Amino acid sequence: MDIILKNANVAHRDEPIRAADIAIKGEKIAAVEANIEAEAGQVIDCGGRLVSGSLIDAHVHLDAVLAAGLERDNESGTLFEGIEIWGDFKPKLTLEAVKERARRAVDWEVAQGAGFIRTHADTSEDSQLPTRALLELRDELKDRVDIQIVAFPQVGAKSFPGSEAQIRASLDMGADVVGGIPHNEVTREAGVDSVMFIFDEAEKRGLMIDVHCDEIDDSHARFLEVMVEQTFKRGMAGRVTASHCVAMHSYNNAYAYRLMGWIERSGLNVTANPFDNLILQARQDSYPKRRGMTRVKELLQAGVNVGIGHDSIMDPWYPLGRGDMVEAASLTLHVCQMSGVQEIDACFDMITWRNARNLGLEDYGVTKGANADLVVFDAASKADVLRINPACTHVFKRGRLVAETKPAESMVMGGAVDFVRGN
Numbered sequence: 153m154d155i156i157l158k159n160a161n162v163a164h165r166d167e168p169i170r171a172a173d174i175a176i177k178g179e180k181i182a183a184v185e186a187n188i189e190a191e192a193g194q195v196i197d198c199g200g201r202l203v204s205g206s207l208i209d210a211h212v213h214l215d216a217v218l219a220a221g222l223e224r225d226n227e228s229g230t231l232f233e234g235i236e237i238w239g240d241f242k243p244k245l246t247l248e249a250v251k252e253r254a255r256r257a258v259d260w261e262v263a264q265g266a267g268f269i270r271t272h273a274d275t276s277e278d279s280q281l282p283t284r285a286l287l288e289l290r291d292e293l294k295d296r297v298d299i300q301i302v303a304f305p306q307v308g309a310k311s312f313p314g315s316e317a318q319i320r321a322s323l324d325m326g327a328d329v330v331g332g333i334p335h336n337e338v339t340r341e342a343g344v345d346s347v348m349f350i351f352d353e354a355e356k357r358g359l360m361i362d363v364h365c366d367e368i369d370d371s372h373a374r375f376l377e378v379m380v381e382q383t384f385k386r387g388m389a390g391r392v393t394a395s396h397c398v399a400m401h402s403y404n405n406a407y408a409y410r411l412m413g414w415i416e417r418s419g420l421n422v423t424a425n426p427f428d429n430l431i432l433q434a435r436q437d438s439y440p441k442r443r444g445m446t447r448v449k450e451l452l453q454a455g456v457n458v459g460i461g462h463d464s465i466m467d468p469w470y471p472l473g474r475g476d477m478v479e480a481a482s483l484t485l486h487v488c489q490m491s492g493v494q495e496i497d498a499c500f501d502m503i504t505w506r507n508a509r510n511l512g513l514e515d516y517g518v519t520k521g522a523n524a525d526l527v528v529f530d531a532a533s534k535a536d537v538l539r540i541n542p543a544c545t546h547v548f549k550r551g552r553l554v555a556e557t558k559p560a561e562s563m564v565m566g567g568a569v570d571f572v573r574g575n
């Protein structure tokens with residue numbers, strides 16, 4: 153064996169496996185058993201710490217990260233001022249500057265346990281500079297992280313001339329996933345047309361779909377039902393993701409529950425983006441103010457696969473963030489009121505195996521034969537990861553140690569404090 157992780161609590165879909173050893177050989181997990189006695193190049197004693205599959209960021213805009221304030225600040229804090237600022241800034245982008253900012257943010261994510269990132273690349277300039285920059289970065293960083301690129305038309309596919317050709321150009325260059333933004337089209341009909349275009353392109357090219365869907369506080373934004381219908385009709389279960397879906401927050405319950413049944417039936421995935429949606433939504437509300445998140449708890453209860461994205465890291469839409477998927481899960485837990493014991497675990501699952509399903513990943517998880525894409529947390533359980541937000545002491549990519557963090561040490565009046573309840 154190359155590496156053996158001793159005495160780990162293994163994070164699984166269901167019950168954790170306590171006090172197991174994990175053996176890594178080459179890029180793969182060779183065994184997960186009690187007391188592996190084999191020789192190994194390196195042995196790490198986990199001391200009961202939680203080991204899980206890599207964290208996964210299912211939705212981020214790496215072409216815009218760390219660009220907050222570079223053009224000007226978003227004073228209103230709205231989605232639409234963000235889009236305006238981004239539109240003014242875009243012509244000034246250079247390949248090297250985009251790569252430099254994205255590389256920095258990716259390393260923030262990797263240091264905090266991420267091994268997979270799905271990023272959107274804005275296709276709405278003829279140069280396709282964001283797609284080019286992120287394709288180059290995808291190759292450059294492949295030893296530390298797997299990146300999927302979504303061809304994302306920020307201004308829509310149907311309302312401006314040339315948008316369809318731009319999306320196709322990005323996909324021709326090598327973008328992995330077809331994106332869209334139907335609620336941003338000028339009419340309902342154009343929005344529906346854009347969904348058809350997205351599904352046609354994806355089907356023709358054999359690609360997955362990830363659409364910014366109904367990211368608006370308008371209860372009449374109902375493109376999710378169109379996506380569900382197309383996913384169902386075309387037999388694309390598991391290959392289609394609707395991101396945001398915040399209009400669902402404002403749907404009447406009769407409609408929302410009927411729709412959730414159809415989402416489950418179609419096999420469409422949903423990605424929630426708590427940082428941006430909590431900041432951006434309900435800006436036109438007085439009090440009471442809506443929370444601006446899709447119905448995560450109820451979707452999970454209906455059997456829908458829900459994942460989580462970071463969405464923005466210091467960009468024109470959201471000036472904060474440090475690429476921390478545990479924080480994104482914790483925020484989801486709080487805003488969706490998921491404080492039941494199993495619900496807390498479910499929030500951890502959304503940034504691990506549920507996001508893996510969302511991205512169509514194979515060979516993921518802490519099981520024999522899977523890729524050795526692993527994180528060791530300085531905490532013993534999923535719930536403690538969410539409560540403490542501990543250091544990721546070891547992050548492995550395909551069996552190689554790619555990131556390490558030393559846990560902080562706190563002392564009060566000379567005595568060590570560890571944030572564990574004890575007995």
Ligand SMILES: [Zn+2]
Pocket residue numbers: 211212213272364463
């Ligand atoms: Zn987004």
